[in-house]
Amino acid sequence: MTKIVLSLSLVALLAGCSSSGTWGWYVIDPTTKSGWINITFLVSGMWNTILISVIAAAISIVVGLIVALPGQSSKRGWRIVNRVYVELVRSIPLLPMLFWVFYGLPIIFKSMGMNVPIDPFWGAIITLAISDSAFTAEIYRSGIQSIARGQREAAQTVGLNYFQTMRYVIMPQAIRRILPPLANQFIYIVKMSAFASVIGMQELTRRANELVVTEYRPLEIYSLLIVEYLILVLIISAGVRWLERRMGSDERQ
């Protein structure tokens, strides 16, 4: 698979070197001064992409758990709260939610007498975190549900309360079912973080867009952009697979 991709990109690269004029790799030719400057400009967006993704994922992991717990309650009202949140958030496309958070939320804050400016950085993080938390909550739910009911009952009969039961009995067992899909979900966040470019967040996609406007070389620049995401995602995927193997081998012992 990787071989095919590599040889294909090699063919495309060579085609670009010919004089046909379709490709103009000079824009990102590391051997020239201007090409090198362009490359560093593009790649420097990587830091923000990673930063907003990591912070959003961290928030989503916490919010997702807070949303998932009432879903396990025996009280109908609590379960409804969980369902409404998950269904609602899951149904909202990311881009409209981003606009709502970035342009709309400050107005709500203002109407409540609070002056909370939302910059592109936090606008992107809040949106990604909320959007992802619905999926995170579902991951927790299936992980928790995979633990037999008898475990909770046994914990109750030795006097543990709800939080002790979660903390000492359910979560330690559920975690191996939760962690791999949670890590997988991080790939979703990294890819969706590209939307942050439209509210002016200086991350990978925004940098590429800005360079395209000045250099008129969309094909080369967006090709590099895709490769940048590809590398990022492949690294995370390798991490997820490692985690899955570790969790799996734990289970067998």
Next chain:
Amino acid sequence: MAQAAIELVNVNKWFGDFHVLKDISLTVGTGEKVVICGPSGSGKSTVVRCINRLEEHQNGTINLDGVELTNDPKSIASIQGEVGMVFQQFNLFPHLSVLDNLMLGPMKARGLSRSAAEEKARFYLERVRIPDQADKKPAQLSGGQQQRVAIARSLCMEPKVLLFDEPTSALDPEMISEVLDVMVELAHEGMTMVVVTHEMGFAHKVADKMIFMDEGEIVEHGTPEQFFASPKTERCRTFLSQILKH
């Protein structure tokens, strides 16, 4: 008469439309051993699970040591860990060692120190005759050993009452007696016990009172002598002849 350890008065319970417990009344004195038997689906587990609040009954009253079970947090807190339960499927915590299984409740629910909890855990492991398995994971033990660990785990909470729901049904035949022996010992030491079982030998040996349930009702109750020698109802006779056949 001393206060009853467990008292059920006209307890009714429904699962949706299904009337699973019908006017169940039952008194278990302190130190008494009650054995419940009956066909599958008759509501035996549900009765036991109502006593330790794993299920809620809809009407009637259940008193434990004179305290009524309600949704009041105070009532719930007062039975926390006071009613031990041994399950058919053991329900040991698979991620914890045997010792940690026993120490979890005493440490977290009772606030015991680690060393005090460990001392207690080792004491009860000795009682169920598996002191040398303390550091193993439950999955490394045989079924009979696992069930004895489960009994020890309940005992570590020093409960006022111990409930058993078919504790030997999931065991291979050769392991049944090692669990029953432990239960007989407990009975002789004066533990208040409610045992759902079809082990009639055990019932004969320890029961003060036999209960026969069918279709959510207590159809018959009495001393083991009356119960086995002259069951009053046809349903009970049929049931006994079926289980005594094998």
